[in-house]
């Protein structure tokens with residue numbers, strides 16, 4: 001299958017459209033919400049400038065490898081959250097060292113859902129579609145996800161979309177979020193594992 005660009009995706013309740021400039025107010029609202037950001041990044045809401053940078057980064061994720069990118073999810077026309085299939089840098093790639101080197105057959109997924117939709121299965125529904133799209137349409141070999149050990153909701157979404165816990169790791173941060181003492185976890189599923197489980 002030849003992948004030209006980022007596709008619009010649909011699930012039972014979600015229309016997932018490639019993230020656009022006009023969605024910035026939605027992603028910024030999530031990034032600037034203390035409840036949403038408790039176990040993400042610095043553990044505090046992003047400033048307006050930081051939230052603008054995040055939206056730019058999310059938009060740029062569509063330029064890295066064909067088919068990857070960030071999707072804004074809508075249910076009955078209302079913004080629910082975003083889901084991403086991001087490119088993974090090659091392990092030996094260093095920043096500012098010529099063109100960015102990426103692993104072509106692997107993606108890291110992620111998601112943020114608006115609090116008013118929490119607990120209704122939306123994160124899992126979108127995450128499952130990300131995994132399906134990565135394997136079935138984009139023919140990638142591996143999907144990974146990472147979160148803080150204490151982020152039980154995110155871990156449940158990863159487990160519920162077919163990924164398994166493969167690693168716990170401890171990074172040092174200048175401004176660590178509360179709870180980072182318990183480290184971070186990596187989850188993973190390969191295309192073969194996903195096929196067998198499907």
Ligand SMILES: CC(C)(COP(=O)(O)OP(=O)(O)OC[C@H]1O[C@@H](n2cnc3c(N)ncnc32)[C@H](O)[C@@H]1OP(=O)(O)O)[C@@H](O)C(=O)NCCC(=O)NCCS
Nearest residue numbers: 036112113118119120121122123124147152153154156160
């Ligand atoms: C993590 C997040 C996306 C979950 O969204 P959601 O739509 O409420 O999740 P779902 O309703 O699809 O629930 C999926 C699973 O998570 C579980 N879950 C949801 N919230 C939970 C919580 N606060 N604590 C523990 N488990 C939780 C659900 O019970 C469900 O488990 P199941 O599949 O075993 O039934 C949402 O809480 C969020 O956006 N949080 C802030 C951003 C974030 O943490 N993003 C991930 C960072 S890596």
